[in-house]
Amino acid sequence: MRIGVIGTGNMGSLLVGALIRSRAVKPKFISVMNRTKEKALILKRKYHHLSVLTSPNEVLQHSDLVFICVKPDQFFPLLDSLRGAWHPSQVAISITSPISVRQLEQLIPCQVARVIPSIVNQSLAGSTLVTFGTEITDIQKSKLWALLSHFSHPIEIDEETIRAASDLASCGPAFLTFLLRKMIDGAVSTTPITQAQATQLTTEMISGLGKLLADGTYTLGELQKKVTVKGGITGIGIEVLEQENHDTFQKLFTETQKKFEEDRKQIDTAFNHGEH
């Protein structure tokens, strides 16, 4: 399968790297294009055999499956410029959560799907969140699923759940990193441990924790129970966390849902403005 990537910023570059390093696709079957060419040339220097093209149109001409990896506000002008350039046998993949699959189908006259990646896919792990369009064939679904399975665990997600799922799978690494850094700061500001030592211990702990969960040694619940001895030190720490954070995540998900609704309204306005 020939893969095209339009937009080689954070996520487009991550996807290209994951596809190549997981051996899902050979570089010679990948064509990339970015508005600022230098970003695409960085990938070319890393993976010599991929092609850097100069226009989105050219990418469409050389690809069976095209990942569109631009930001939501860059999406509609790009798609407008590609009207009439798609072939019905092609598959277009958007990685942008507030643009619904229904809207994609109205904008792009070929088979479509939405795939939300996560920064953890860079280590060929974690989930990708997949929503198929109504016109995509079973063969193309299987091909896409197999492609994503090389570097992630694809999970089918519907339109209602996409924000919460993206919060957990894609924003989750940032949320957890924030909490880990708070934990380090707390240790450094109240005990004699140094920043460097606290950072090293925390980084090694989270990496080991990931491995324990990945190999199925424990579930999250079992793991917490295993470490928490009643009346012991961990239990005291958990009590503090319970008191201080009892509704932190309810608030977080309420706020991200609100922001998502705002983003969706903006997308709907842009979509209707273009009378798609």
Ligand SMILES: NC(=O)c1ccc[n+]([C@@H]2O[C@H](COP(=O)([O-])OP(=O)(O)OC[C@H]3O[C@@H](n4cnc5c(N)ncnc54)[C@H](OP(=O)(O)O)[C@@H]3O)[C@@H](O)[C@H]2O)c1
């Ligand atoms: N960041 C995450 O963890 C994450 C996770 C899941 C999904 N997403 C979604 O991924 C999408 C991209 O995010 P990102 O973080 O990768 O953004 P980014 O780093 O800004 O990348 C967007 C790239 O698209 C290029 N571009 C814009 N318009 C273009 C056009 N008409 N033709 C070709 N290239 C064009 C930009 O080029 P220039 O260099 O000229 O600006 C830029 O390199 C967003 O919709 C985001 O919601 C992000």
